[in-house]
Amino acid sequence: MKLVVAIIKPSRLEEVRQALNSLDVHGMTVTEVKGYGRQKGHSEIYRGTEYAVHFLPKLKLEIAVDDSLADNVSNAIRDSAQTGRIGDGKIFVLDLLAVTRIRTGETGASAL
Amino acid sequence: MKLVVAIIKPSRLEEVRQALNSLDVHGMTVTEVKGYGRQKGHSEIYRGTEYAVHFLPKLKLEIAVDDSLADNVSNAIRDSAQTGRIGDGKIFVLDLLAVTRIRTGETGASAL
Amino acid sequence: MKLVVAIIKPSRLEEVRQALNSLDVHGMTVTEVKGYGRQKGHSEIYRGTEYAVHFLPKLKLEIAVDDSLADNVSNAIRDSAQTGRIGDGKIFVLDLLAVTRIRTGETGASAL
Amino acid sequence: MKMDKVLGGAALASLLLALPAFAQDAAAPVVEEAAAVVDKGDVAWMLVSTMVVIVMTIPGLALFYGGLVRAKNILSVLTQVFLGFSMIAILWVAYGYSLAFAGPTEGGLSAFVGDLSKFFLNGVTLDSRAATFSAGFELPELVFVTFQLTFACITSTLIIGGIAERMKFGALMAFLAIWFTFSYIPMAHMVWSGPGLLFGMGAYDFAGGTVVHINSGVAALVAAIVLGPRIGFMKEPIPPHNLVLTYIGAGLLWFGWFGFNAGSNLEANALTAVALINTVLAPAAGALAWALGEKITRGHASALGAVSGAVAGLVAITPAAGFAGVGGAIVLGAIAGVVCLWAVVTLKPLLKYDDSLDVFGIHGVGGIIGALGTAIVAAPGLGGYPLGDAAAYSIGGQFMVQLTGVVIAVVWSGVVALIAMLIVKAIFGGARVSEAGESDGLDLSSHGERAYNG
Amino acid sequence: MKMDKVLGGAALASLLLALPAFAQDAAAPVVEEAAAVVDKGDVAWMLVSTMVVIVMTIPGLALFYGGLVRAKNILSVLTQVFLGFSMIAILWVAYGYSLAFAGPTEGGLSAFVGDLSKFFLNGVTLDSRAATFSAGFELPELVFVTFQLTFACITSTLIIGGIAERMKFGALMAFLAIWFTFSYIPMAHMVWSGPGLLFGMGAYDFAGGTVVHINSGVAALVAAIVLGPRIGFMKEPIPPHNLVLTYIGAGLLWFGWFGFNAGSNLEANALTAVALINTVLAPAAGALAWALGEKITRGHASALGAVSGAVAGLVAITPAAGFAGVGGAIVLGAIAGVVCLWAVVTLKPLLKYDDSLDVFGIHGVGGIIGALGTAIVAAPGLGGYPLGDAAAYSIGGQFMVQLTGVVIAVVWSGVVALIAMLIVKAIFGGARVSEAGESDGLDLSSHGERAYNG
Amino acid sequence: MKMDKVLGGAALASLLLALPAFAQDAAAPVVEEAAAVVDKGDVAWMLVSTMVVIVMTIPGLALFYGGLVRAKNILSVLTQVFLGFSMIAILWVAYGYSLAFAGPTEGGLSAFVGDLSKFFLNGVTLDSRAATFSAGFELPELVFVTFQLTFACITSTLIIGGIAERMKFGALMAFLAIWFTFSYIPMAHMVWSGPGLLFGMGAYDFAGGTVVHINSGVAALVAAIVLGPRIGFMKEPIPPHNLVLTYIGAGLLWFGWFGFNAGSNLEANALTAVALINTVLAPAAGALAWALGEKITRGHASALGAVSGAVAGLVAITPAAGFAGVGGAIVLGAIAGVVCLWAVVTLKPLLKYDDSLDVFGIHGVGGIIGALGTAIVAAPGLGGYPLGDAAAYSIGGQFMVQLTGVVIAVVWSGVVALIAMLIVKAIFGGARVSEAGESDGLDLSSHGERAYNG
Numbered sequence A, B, C: 001m002k003l004v005v006a007i008i009k010p011s012r013l014e015e016v017r018q019a020l021n022s023l024d025v026h027g028m029t030v031t032e033v034k035g036y037g038r039q040k041g042h043s044e045i046y047r048g049t050e051y052a053v054h055f056l057p058k059l060k061l062e063i064a065v066d067d068s069l070a071d072n073v074s075n076a077i078r079d080s081a082q083t084g085r086i087g088d089g090k091i092f093v094l095d096l097l098a099v100t101r102i103r104t105g106e107t108g109a110s111a112l
Numbered sequence D, E, F: 001m002k003m004d005k006v007l008g009g010a011a012l013a014s015l016l017l018a019l020p021a022f023a024q025d026a027a028a029p030v031v032e033e034a035a036a037v038v039d040k041g042d043v044a045w046m047l048v049s050t051m052v053v054i055v056m057t058i059p060g061l062a063l064f065y066g067g068l069v070r071a072k073n074i075l076s077v078l079t080q081v082f083l084g085f086s087m088i089a090i091l092w093v094a095y096g097y098s099l100a101f102a103g104p105t106e107g108g109l110s111a112f113v114g115d116l117s118k119f120f121l122n123g124v125t126l127d128s129r130a131a132t133f134s135a136g137f138e139l140p141e142l143v144f145v146t147f148q149l150t151f152a153c154i155t156s157t158l159i160i161g162g163i164a165e166r167m168k169f170g171a172l173m174a175f176l177a178i179w180f181t182f183s184y185i186p187m188a189h190m191v192w193s194g195p196g197l198l199f200g201m202g203a204y205d206f207a208g209g210t211v212v213h214i215n216s217g218v219a220a221l222v223a224a225i226v227l228g229p230r231i232g233f234m235k236e237p238i239p240p241h242n243l244v245l246t247y248i249g250a251g252l253l254w255f256g257w258f259g260f261n262a263g264s265n266l267e268a269n270a271l272t273a274v275a276l277i278n279t280v281l282a283p284a285a286g287a288l289a290w291a292l293g294e295k296i297t298r299g300h301a302s303a304l305g306a307v308s309g310a311v312a313g314l315v316a317i318t319p320a321a322g323f324a325g326v327g328g329a330i331v332l333g334a335i336a337g338v339v340c341l342w343a344v345v346t347l348k349p350l351l352k353y354d355d356s357l358d359v360f361g362i363h364g365v366g367g368i369i370g371a372l373g374t375a376i377v378a379a380p381g382l383g384g385y386p387l388g389d390a391a392a393y394s395i396g397g398q399f400m401v402q403l404t405g406v407v408i409a410v411v412w413s414g415v416v417a418l419i420a421m422l423i424v425k426a427i428f429g430g431a432r433v434s435e436a437g438e439s440d441g442l443d444l445s446s447h448g449e450r451a452y453n454g
């Protein structure tokens, strides 16, 4: 199994969710994160003190999938999250050794 | 070493913490996340506009452990986080190549 | 490629960012987390009820790097995040199977 | 020269005839020739009323609206209200007061607008006075000027709810200035000034149902339509980011409304207490009615529903505050609660306009219910306190007058708002912020700051 | 007919005898036959007092309580206060005022309750008057009705703190309606109405220590016990979710309390200023005392401690506001700060009841301290201003009267609250929300919404 | 004996001569021998003014400051303001009022301070009176005592903005007590009491530009410098954690300022309305000016800018509130907006002091602009209302008097603040919390609690 981790722009969540739904992937975990990369931040000024804000709000999606689905999921995220503007994010794929569904104790692919 | 990642219901944190304590596991990192899965969300209505809320609050625990402990930790989480109701969450196990304790620079299992 | 995951004290973020910059690493993703470890928490009292607060605010940094850079990055984080006081945090290194840059669809090291 | 802010419903002549009925606080019968006095109790009450109508706007209205937008736009709403208020306050003393309340008593344009003789309060001194509704009592004119200033400010800033989360800041300020000049001032003059058209027709508007609520509600609707809906409207959730702020705002609106409604009596007497208790009961009934309506139709009574119902009740009682008895106030408030619920839940999605924070659905619709309902609840047989000879009061007759007032206000404000938006679009190269600016949030893109930091 | 809201402490007869002592604001001696007048300064002051007691509840009390619950329950508290207030306001004009303040002056049940002769304010006109405490001055009765309305509303909603985070919304509303009818109304009648039992005994209750604070504090305790503790109580942390809200609430409570205490003088004179300055000093002393107590016992003076101490001081000074001198107010406030700290830190865990937001610990306990302490601080030798002949004042005698009042209030409210809870449980099939509803939070499960969104 | 709070600008004798000019509310000419009366309208107004100056501090100022600090320090600021207020309130009745307003009318130290004859309000009874500015009208002395209490409290707590996020709590309380005793009391005496030095010189300070704003602004600057900058100052971002709180605070400050400025007239008359409308217009102009300045210099008009500009305008109009016409108020407010923007954007980074929340930049600098500007806007030719013979008014002459007042206030407050800080450092073993305490946040380290929980 694989853990697909995607950093995306917050405004693309709904599209990505729908794209995954059409792949029949119905589970994921989302975290609000701050991203730092090529996308320039902006500056904010409070009472005359200027702050360079390097970190921009992003969402991190974690999706555990069966090996066979990993590429499809990656591609679906890439396509649905893309705006073509800098800061669109990354997709990382990690190896997943084991999965357990807490409710039932099932393990392996059937636990996804 | 392994990285055990568990998605649990927020109300189970205390039980899980105690279960891990009895295994002598005293380190973990917790993140507030939103989960999407079989557990249905609910709908909220604000001034007549209805919103389907698909994402539910969960906690993600990350626990780095020695290989020998990985199964025990998984099982302990499974047992202590279980309510038997849908949405109890998942446990993922990843391989961990290296660990460093920042304070001392120690590496490997002794850094846990 | 490797995914370097570091748990640090929030006050060290700026130092770490600069240290990584000097290694020419310009991408990372930051999450606010709560850490539990050897560092003792504290107690808070509200209207006479005392709460032991075990979880302390930390930041989790995730940095995807080419294999060749992984050690340098680890070391740079260790050095710049260190205060020498308990609770300085950990660095975990995971294997990273694939990376995609969403904007361009590039994959592999060039997507970093 | 006297100020002619009146309860409406009677030409100046009939008002004066009616006065003995209001003189419940004069221990001795008013001697014909006695010079009018300034009672410091009235002054104290009016100063307080003025203060609380300001707090109703800043921070009241600002928070009520601010809680309903997304976190990335909260500061934009707060800034719009703050600087909108500031600008209108200065325009009011510059020419607003003069155009609304000074000028010839008949002829020319006097049915629609005053003149510039009191430009920058020229001629308003420590000694000049404004009339109250009781023979024998006057107020320092400056008190009246300041009280009226607060009405001009809140009416203009109410519109902001309709265009929230997408309008250019400069374009908004320009729009408000134009609309204030060509819609607020004439409406205030027509309804509250002696020579004014609606005043002359005998329209009842105790505290501004028409001048304030219908006027701003219609302007917000028109502006929202011209501007177009927010990105994602009806496609993705745009939930309120902090309902606690909205609740605080609602509480301060209610608080300020006591000054707004009961202060509109211009004196501290028993009729002021009528307006005050009605301003407690109508929103209470509105809140309960809206909550019950929600409970029945969707299974839950919500916090946002309760406060929205209260505001609907407040809007509806505004024109009737000193005319209705407690029973009338409760019924009027409850009806407004239910009808405004329908307006935002059913009417808005039907018509698909994006009046972001329901200014039209609550102030426009509630204002119309109030204006028309005033004719009914003022009936003495229903516990009301009409002007003049109670026995001669006719619900039907008054209703037609009220209806005329509503139609004039809707058309006038709508036309002015439309033209103002078109002008502003032309000047500013479109009235909306860029798509990127809208999606980043106006706080960052228009004001360069964020409300919340770690 | 006159309203007989009195300072307590004297039967009507002795009160009237005492009046010259209060006539400090009449320039000339009051001529026996002079008709009483309405002074617009008094009216202005009472209108303001009324307004600020409302703001004390919405949003004051709502925020004070709302900040102390978890984020998932904040809207439920806000809604309970808002709709509870709205319901009681309407019940007050429907029958509350009449049962509390109308009816025969002796015989029958007149020691306990009035009658329904003023149902829906029947007979309360623009001309009807209520007495003040100074001969020669009256208020429009509607002013008194509205001022008293605010007391009924805040007292009832205070109880919400005891049952927060677990009660069914409908059950709560029913409970409040029953308790208001059978405990608030009779207590208000007994203490403040001419024929009332405690009034006749000469109990001192300037602004409602017994009627408001002991009454609601005991009801909250009983309701909390019947309901049982929240899931996780004393097992897991239930920390306040936003102490800034609690602080804002405390600030608005303090602000409103000026109207509550100083408004209870019904006039704007020097004694009003006594009540006002005492309402500054007692909470100031309470805050400092609680903070110092915390510093000594746990090493830190906390923000929540400071505001809790202030509220304790406010509660304690309530019955004594116009009887105590500044020294008495400071001491009374400080004692309340320390004793209430003990009540919530030591007494509550000992008895293990889950009075969620310490209504009993602060309003009940503070109210008792205040009621009893009033007998002491009113002593002229200690700088106090007792009613009637100062030389004849006896601390011991008054203390026994006050104690009787306390006992009656505790028993009466406790019994009514118990019966009301049992009735409500029977009707609603239990008064608590489901376990799942409680763990999801009442905002979602009872009201279908969340306070905070991204 | 009468209280001698005056508008400044005239010795007592010339003040009395000037009175007819202010007697706009007396219907008949005041008969020489007529006993002065207490008008309940004045009393009502002053009670309200007192209440709102308190709400200006708690929660107004507390929120204004609290929103500007980081989330880990919010409760420390709230607690400092709450307990600081509480302590000063008690010190005020203990000895503050007496030392400021009691004592011999000449000789000895009477130009600088009063005596202890009214220790704990000894001798202040229900019958004692304070003078107003109109012959024939007096106030109950207790009203004056309480109104003045609020000024002492807000002035002292204003300083907290300068030392936020790093000072030991006990050390702060001690500092405030010392500074209050040796700087606030003498300044209040010098400016507002009959025998006071600046009073005698004829300095104009309508509502406390010198006593409150320059005084606290300078103290904050000195304390900030002695304490040293916060860790990370000018190295890392220290952004405000919640600008909505700051906005609410600004709204409540503005609201309270009406009582502060217009209440300083001590009566409810036309001049009160002058002060009120000026207190609307100057901050409105200040907000617009600051926002425009930001727009021009950095491209964005910010919410924090708008509210900061309003506060700057409020500060500047304070000494001039009852002397300026509306034109003068607008210009003075606008100038303050621009100059204070410069002070915080350019001056502070230049001098590198860490006055955390810009108490000096806004209150100090704005106070100086106001004090000096008062001499100009009071000129009758510019629409002002000077004291005494308008024709004899000299801008230049008054300017020199104002300048003298400014210099005395700056030096006096600066020296007292410096010495007080040194004493406090000695007693408390340094006035700063530990480095770890500062980095963990004062909420946890000093008060043992956190503001926000999940």
Ligand SMILES: Nc1ncnc2c1ncn2[C@@H]1O[C@H](COP(=O)(O)OP(=O)(O)O)[C@@H](O)[C@H]1O
Residues within 6 Å of the ligand: A007, A034, A035, A036, A037, A038, A039, A040, A056, A058, A085, A086, A087, A088, A089, A090, C026, C027, C028, C029, C030, C062, C063, C064, C065, C101, C102, C103, C112
């Ligand atoms: N090396 C990296 N490791 C982890 N996260 C990264 C890395 N590089 C970029 N990211 C994440 O991806 C986001 C987008 O990257 P950025 O360089 O701004 O744009 P783009 O992906 O379009 O080139 C960043 O905000 C950050 O969250």
Ligand SMILES: Nc1ncnc2c1ncn2[C@@H]1O[C@H](COP(=O)(O)OP(=O)(O)O)[C@@H](O)[C@H]1O
Residues within 6 Å of the ligand: A026, A027, A028, A029, A030, A062, A063, A064, A065, A101, A102, A103, A112, B007, B034, B035, B036, B037, B038, B039, B040, B056, B058, B085, B086, B087, B088, B089, B090
């Ligand atoms: N494929 C997945 N990848 C990542 N997280 C998942 C996945 N499936 C479920 N989860 C997480 O587990 C939580 C519980 O899953 P859900 O399907 O609702 O219930 P259950 O685990 O009881 O079947 C989800 O809310 C989500 O956070």
Ligand SMILES: Nc1ncnc2c1ncn2[C@@H]1O[C@H](COP(=O)(O)OP(=O)(O)O)[C@@H](O)[C@H]1O
Residues within 6 Å of the ligand: B026, B027, B028, B029, B030, B062, B063, B064, B065, B101, B102, B103, B112, C007, C034, C035, C036, C037, C038, C039, C040, C056, C058, C085, C086, C087, C088, C089, C090
């Ligand atoms: N086994 C673990 N797995 C995951 N995170 C850990 C683990 N042990 C510690 N941590 C994280 O590292 C942080 C610091 O660890 P701690 O034991 O307090 O101090 P130190 O690293 O200095 O020994 C913790 O707060 C927690 O976030």
